[in-house]
Amino acid sequence: MKKIAIIMCNDMHMDIERSNVLLNYIVQNSNYEIVCDYTIADIVIIQTCAFGNGKRYSMQVIADVRVNANPNAKIIVTGCLLPISREELKVIPGIEVKSFDELILMFKKADIHLYQEIVPQNKVIISEGCLKRCSYCVYPLIVGKYTSKPMEDILSEVARLYETETNIYLTGAQETSDYGRDLYGEPSFAKLLQKICTQFPNCNYIIGWFHPAGLTEEMISVIAQNKNIIEIMLHIQHVDETILKNMNRPTMKFTDEKIQKLRKLRPDLAISTEVIVGFPGETQLEFQKLVKYLNRGYFTDIGVASYEQVLGTDASVMEKQVPEGIKKERLKFIQTKFNACIYPSNKDNFMMSVIEEYMKAYDLFCHLPKYILNNRQKYNCIAGIDTKAKTEELEEILKEVFEYIINSRSEFDFQKNKKILTEKYTTEARMLFYSMIERGNFKEGIKQRAKKLLLDDNQD
Numbered sequence: 001m002k003k004i005a006i007i008m009c010n011d012m013h014m015d016i017e018r019s020n021v022l023l024n025y026i027v028q029n030s031n032y033e034i035v036c037d038y039t040i041a042d043i044v045i046i047q048t049c050a051f052g053n054g055k056r057y058s059m060q061v062i063a064d065v066r067v068n069a070n071p072n073a074k075i076i077v078t079g080c081l082l083p084i085s086r087e088e089l090k091v092i093p094g095i096e097v098k099s100f101d102e103l104i105l106m107f108k109k110a111d112i113h114l115y116q117e118i119v120p121q122n123k124v125i126i127s128e129g130c131l132k133r134c135s136y137c138v139y140p141l142i143v144g145k146y147t148s149k150p151m152e153d154i155l156s157e158v159a160r161l162y163e164t165e166t167n168i169y170l171t172g173a174q175e176t177s178d179y180g181r182d183l184y185g186e187p188s189f190a191k192l193l194q195k196i197c198t199q200f201p202n203c204n205y206i207i208g209w210f211h212p213a214g215l216t217e218e219m220i221s222v223i224a225q226n227k228n229i230i231e232i233m234l235h236i237q238h239v240d241e242t243i244l245k246n247m248n249r250p251t252m253k254f255t256d257e258k259i260q261k262l263r264k265l266r267p268d269l270a271i272s273t274e275v276i277v278g279f280p281g282e283t284q285l286e287f288q289k290l291v292k293y294l295n296r297g298y299f300t301d302i303g304v305a306s307y308e309q310v311l312g313t314d315a316s317v318m319e320k321q322v323p324e325g326i327k328k329e330r331l332k333f334i335q336t337k338f339n340a341c342i343y344p345s346n347k348d349n350f351m352m353s354v355i356e357e358y359m360k361a362y363d364l365f366c367h368l369p370k371y372i373l374n375n376r377q378k379y380n381c382i383a384g385i386d387t388k389a390k391t392e393e394l395e396e397i398l399k400e401v402f403e404y405i406i407n408s409r410s411e412f413d414f415q416k417n418k419k420i421l422t423e424k425y426t427t428e429a430r431m432l433f434y435s436m437i438e439r440g441n442f443k444e445g446i447k448q449r450a451k452k453l454l455l456d457d458n459q460d
């Protein structure tokens, strides 16, 4: 059987969904075996990223694959870089450049409905594309027109996840607030959200990638009424009015007013945000304004990116570009002061994926004493991890533990998961899980949550 490896873009939701579609499709309709190790694959598919330094990273991946892949392997490059760098990619020897549709056709000439495939994660992608035109962002140029999924399709996806999930992440690839404009003639996210909360009440919802301009009174009222909407990812990017104007983003007066309203109506709501430092023209004074605003403590999680001059965007030709050294300092400052995660991650400061963390922990787990887990069956797999099946079983255990940590956002889930973890694993096992997380490159918030979840109260 021929082998195929897919190196996914782990940044943008759209491509994660497409990767899933592709994987499902290949598994169901072809004779290829999916492998993780691309060096043994007959076909290697690379999904590129064009966001921020994703381009540089994707180019490095292409170079690595060309060197290390099986010399007879077919290397196919697809993803977000194509619309902006197709010609550049085409001159790289030894690779084929194909769009997602061409790729599907390559495996079989068949019509695939993107949204009917199973997406094996607690995430529902409600739309694709972006109608906004932020001056620093290349996405509107890449993705093309905004396409919303019909409400019925979204409701059936939520229904399917509702059976097993406690938290469902509703997001757009890339932007959520304009949901429905193309299909229903007006922004309809609030209506969709209300339907979801009414039909599937016993589940928590997280709203992803929400542009502040979409915080209408209707939207705020739906969030206020439904306490199971536990988080909104509201990206403010900056607070200085001149910078926001140059970014082509809404005024801070508007955004701040809405945030305060949300905070008043729902003090328990998690509001996470992302900001950009070093946008052209950002002086120390403007940077300090941003810091001062973040200091107010409205946000539960902060992501920070250093402005990147991306070809084709309006901001790339603006005057007063900020020197790299200053951008780095400002990025570091926000990261340290607010425990912010750097977004998007880069190679020097790479936020480890859960899978990488598992593999790093593998050695540690090989040497665990036999009494580490309460469950004898599980303990066997720890005692001698010498087969693929046993390694996979171990990875499953770790994956489950990480999922409990990630999914313990609300007090209810936290208490429920703490009980499960305490019953399932010995104190020593939980301490080892925590030591892995403590050493890993996770956000401080995740580490704190893991500590509270995994360690006994008297060890907090």
Ligand code: SF4
Pocket: 130, 131, 132, 133, 134, 137, 138, 139, 140, 174, 175, 211
């Ligand atoms: S809203 Fe987001 S995806 Fe859309 S243009 Fe702005 S930054 Fe880009």
